[in-house]
Amino acid sequence: MSFDLLITVACLACAVAMFLIGRPRxxxxxxxMIVALPLSGxxxxxxxxxxxxxxxxxxxAALFVLGDGLARTGVAQRVGDYLIARGGSSERRLLTLVMSVVGMMGAxxxxxAVVAIFIPIVIRIARQSDIPRARLLMPMSMAALTSGMLTLVATSSNLVINSAxxxxxFRGLPFFSFTPIGVPILAMVIVYMTFASRFLKGSGRSEASNRPSVNDWVARYSLQGRAFRLRVAGHSPLVGKTLGRGGLGDHPDAHVVAIERRAGMGTTLLLATSxxxxxxxxxxxxxxxxxxxxxxxxxxxFSLIVLRMSGAYFTDQRHDVGMAEVIVPPDSSLIGNVARSSVTLRRHGVTVVGLRRADAAVEHDLQNTRLKVGDTLLVVGPWINIFTMQSVEHDIVCxxxxxxxxAYVPVPHKAVYAIGCMALVIILMLIPQVPNVLAGLIGCLLMGLLGCVSLxxxxxxxHWRSLVLIVGMLPxxxxxxxxxxxxxxxxxxxxxxxxxxxxGLLAAVFAMTLVVGLVISSTATAVLMAPVVIAIAEHLHASPYPFAMTTAIAASAAYMSPISTAVNALVNTAGGYRFQEFFKIGLPAAMAxxxxxxxxxxxxxxxxxx
Incomplete structure (x- = not known):
């Protein structure tokens, strides 16, 4: 073994050790490593x-932006709503639907990004269906990992191997080259988890479990039965008037929180004032x-039509209507002001719908209740207003x-454009004359032009960390x-x-990739394994493609460790799992x-x- 090889192996061992320890990032x-390898000569x-x-x-990087376009336009959230509507109360049906949709979207x-979007959706499904969240979250993460086996662009490890x-x-891999192998594996994982999920318990302690939900606040602030959606008929005497002239601007017992109005192919939420x-x-x-x-x-x-609401207190409109719990600090200028007529809150486009004082809800006459130090307010308004208020307002503390x-969706009315842009990117990637990177950049520019994403x-x-990780491991x-x-x-x-x-040789390559993937990310695994398996093919004077495909699929089958992928790390935090649960449930799936x-x-x- 040469001295240069000893230095390289030493650097690699140090990198793996730091990955295992988790310090530094x-x-x-x-x-x-980018610095150390050149310094070593x-x-x-x-x-x-x-x-x-x-x-x-x-x-x-372009794929991250395209995924953000799908998230910002609410495509993923609408799919989540569909799951809730179609899943019913059957745990097995819900699990199958969640895994199928997450797997398809992850392609x-x-x-x-898919897992980050779906964690609150799945937690809400679990709550509404009275199913332990641990029995849905890990299956979701396994489907998300398996989605990397469905298309060339589904995960960065596929692109790393394609680049190698x-x-x-050699020629690059076709766009759908993974699909014939990935689809059967996804089906296997779904079937397997419909039986194995019953053994998932979690620790009962999770970051997500400490987060309140809108339903929690509905009960805490006694908001049951207070919410109504009223459509204005074309012949209503309110048409053409303001809310103030219509009698709802300053009514002591009723308050219009917001106005839904049709805009293009969707609806937009407007701040309601007099x-x-x-x-x-x-x-x-x-x-x-x-x-x-x-x-x-x-x-x-006033010729208004009462519309059906399936959820409590505007939860049907949770993608548009935001909510936050705030407290009045001692130095706040709100002290002594009436809660609902506060200029400060109106400036941010939010309104008070609940107030707690001395650990009891104030259920009546909010219009005339003056604020005191320590009052806890529940405010409602468009999500963008809630986030802005949270970041800049000093008279209240969130x-x-x-x-x-x-699950906030900034531009829900652009969903059709986002889907069209993504479809165009896929079509362009299927054309041999168009480089994949050019197709991705065209999609990004179109999403920006159509307003699905901003700069x-x-x-x-x-995800700059992922890009730096890939770049740093390539040397x-x-x-x-x-x-x-x-x-x-x-x-x-x-x-x-x-x-x-x-x-047998492919099995050895798969197993070796799995072992490496226990301790480092799937992307880093692909960076290290790709040149090895191509060298194996060259030694055999064989095609490198079966070895490359096997390595890519094994890199995505990182079911057994909660630390090697961001997907598992997110779910581990939300579900409160133990390491043994990942290994016990993930090992049979990886072997299959x-x-x-x-x-x-x-x-x-x-x-x-x-």
Whole structure:
């Protein structure tokens, strides 16, 4: 073993050790390696930084932006609503629907983003269906990981392996090359988890369990039965008038929280003030004390139609209507002011719908109640107003945001445009003459042009830590190849499993990838394993594609560890699982994925074709 190889292996061992310890952060470890390898003289500075110019890095960044467009326009949340409507109370049906939808969505956008969006949705499903959240969250994460096996762009590890093939002079993988193997594995995981999920208990302690929900606040502030959605008929005498002139601007027992109005292909939520004009077909979101305000008589008088509400206190409109719990501090200018006529709160476009004083809810006459130090207020308004108030207002202190705040959708009326942009990107990626990175950038530009994303939200959507991690680990493949390390590992694998035949050799590659993936991320695993498996194929004078496909699928089958992927880490926090639960539930699924892979990969990608 040469001195340069010893240095490279030492650097790699240090990186893995830091990954295991968790300090410093994974992206910081990658930056350390970018500096250490050139200083050792094994590679040049230019080679260490070459990853920043890799087209796949740009493509991964573009995919983060495209996924953010789907999230900001509410595509994912609407799918969650569909799950709640169709799943009913059957745990098995709900689990199957959740896993199927998450798996399909993860094929087109970041699985981490999908899981982040669906955690509050799944927790809400669990609460409404009286199902322990632990029995739904881990199945969801397994479906999200498996989604990486469905398309080329489903996960960054696929793109890393595709890049390694191109770097070695081979053709890149087709867009749907993973689908024939990924779909059976996803089906297997869904069937398996419908039985295995019953053994999931979690610890009962989770970050998400400490978050209040809107339903919690409905009970805490005695808001049951106070919410109404009233459609304004075309012949209503309110049409053309303001809320103040219509008699609802300053009514002591009823207050219009917001106005829903049709806009283009969707609806928009408008702040309700005394000066707000009323148009035909507007929907008034009314908070009313039914003991003192006759809603039915009001509707008859003004030709208003009461619309059905399936959830408590505007939870049907949770994507538009935001809620927050705030407290009045000692130095607040709100002290002595009437809660509902506060200029400060109206400036932020929110209104008070609940007040607690001395640990008791004030249920009546909010219009005339003056605020005192320590009063806790429940405020309602458009989500964007809630977030703005939380970040800039000093006269109130935000105590809590509900779990539903994670499902905020800034531009729901742009959903059709976002879906169209994503469809166009997929079509362009299927055209051989159009590079994938160009297709991704076209999609990003179109989403920006159509208002699905903004420049600021696009930059925020890119997971820079992941990109730096990939870039920082790429120099190891150059260093290991230059120092002969890759050939040594490839020879060792061939000596061990070379006589096992094509299926046995693929099984050895799958198992080796799984073991590496227990301690480091799937992306870093792909970076390290890709050159090794390509070298194995070259030693055998065989096609590299079955080995590359096997490695990519194994990298996504990271079911057994809560620390190696962001998907599992998010779910571990929300579900309060123990490490043993991940390993106990994930191992059989990984072994089943191994069997499916070594059966199907040689069929679709013959192992010894030159």
């Amino acid at each position: 994974a992206d910081a470890v990658a930056l350390i 094994v590679i040049t500075v230019k080679e260490a930084l070459a990853g920043f110019s890799d087209a796949n890095i740009i493509l991964i 087109w956008m970041s699985s981490t 093939l191109i770097y070695r002079g 000066e707000s004009n009323i148009a035909p077909d507007d929907v008034l979101l009314l908070d009313a004390d039914v003991t003192a305000f006759n809603v039915q008589s009001f509707c008859e008088r 105590l809590a945001m509900p779990i539903e705040s994670e 600021d939200s696009g930059y925020r959507a890119i 190891f493949s150059i260093a290991l190849r230059r120092t002969g390390g890759i050939d040594i590992v490839a020879d060792a694998v061939l000596r061990l499993a070379g006589d096992w035949g094509p299926h 994925a191994l069997v499916i892979t070594i059966v199907l990969v040689p069929w679709f990608w013959p192992a010894y074709l030159h």
